[in-house]
Amino acid sequence: MNLTNDTEPRRIILARHGQTEWNLEYRFQGRTNVKLTETGKRQAHALASRLSSWPVEVVYTSPLDRAYYTASAIAERHNLTAQILPDLEEIYFAGWEGESISNLEKEQHTAFAAWRSDPFFYPPAGAETWEKLYARISRAVKIFLGGDYKRIVVVSHGGIMRALYAVFVGLNPHKVWNMEVSNCSMSGIEMKRGRPVLIFTNDDLHIRAGELGEKLPVWGENKL
DSSP states (O other): OOOOOOSSOEEEEEEEOOOBHHHHTTBOOTTSOOOBOHHHHHHHHHHHHHTTTSOOOEEEEOSSHHHHHHHHHHHHTTTOOOEEOGGGSOOOOGGGTTOBHHHHHHHSHHHHHHHHHSTTTSOOTTSOOHHHHHHHHHHHHHHHTSSSOSEEEEEEOHHHHHHHIIIIIOOOTTTGGGSOOOTTOEEEEEEETTEEEEEEEEEOHHHHTGGGGGGSOSBTTBOO
């Protein structure tokens, strides 16, 4: 997906929100506005600390509280305000929102097995289709690449990050759900001659490293 003709590197950090209670309970969240746990808040601040010396110019976020809290923690370190992009909201799962995976496996086994085999293309009844998701993710990408910002942070959700891998980077949408997206992990995309290149994925060392997390590099061997 060739979206920009930049001749100098533009770097984008994609980050997932911190832990919620429904994450712990393996429940579908979708657009239900579930808040962060105390652990989730600590994770958000650990990610913000990791990014504190990276020269962030803009932070875009889903409007849902779990993402907005995470994004605001990052933005505040750079005297910025997180900018809400409604198109970064999590995938709508309709009647599955609030349901646990174990319950769906028992009560809607056929539908759940189909979804698990290819999530974007076998959504539950009434849920968001791949066509609608593709359209809004494409709009979001054009917005966060449309300005002059060179160091961008985008905070969203597990489903949306996988959609970004497919729509933005061009990975196979039938396979991106095989990629792990941990709470408050980050992935790095660099625009090279107008094309997006996925540099790293699911980096959550700042969560696992404790107090050492702030000293970890962000991009390669340095923080730039």
